[in-house]
Amino acid sequence: MSAEGDPPTGPVLASPPKTRRRRFTVRRGLGLLASLVKLIALVVFLLLVVYILFTVFGANPANPWTIFVTKWAQALNLGLANLFVQGNPKIQVVINFGVPALIWLVVGLLISRLLRRI
Numbered sequence: 001m002s003a004e005g006d007p008p009t010g011p012v013l014a015s016p017p018k019t020r021r022r023r024f025t026v027r028r029g030l031g032l033l034a035s036l037v038k039l040i041a042l043v044v045f046l047l048l049v050v051y052i053l054f055t056v057f058g059a060n061p062a063n064p065w066t067i068f069v070t071k072w073a074q075a076l077n078l079g080l081a082n083l084f085v086q087g088n089p090k091i092q093v094v095i096n097f098g099v100p101a102l103i104w105l106v107v108g109l110l111i112s113r114l115l116r117r118i
Helices: 018-056 064-075 089-117
Strands: none
16 A cells, blocks of 8 residues: 555556657648548549540530539649640540649649658
């Protein structure tokens, strides 16, 4: 039996230093941010690819899905919608929306990887 003023006996669990906890919190936050960046890049990439497919296969332009995808693809094409002018409009869409799709994918994955390495 120990007296009231005696130190406790048995194993004492030390709490991690505050810098370790902060580092873990920052790293976890950067990991979540990296996942969010990667998700956004993939969603934009898929949206642009779906727009290309809708155009190449001649989707109904009055369909609500086609309208939705077209509006977002026009907004997220990085200003490259008229980069190349081709005789065939379908090939023009494939090139002019395929390039921004690849840019979104590559840059998004690079930023995500960089955030995870910090």
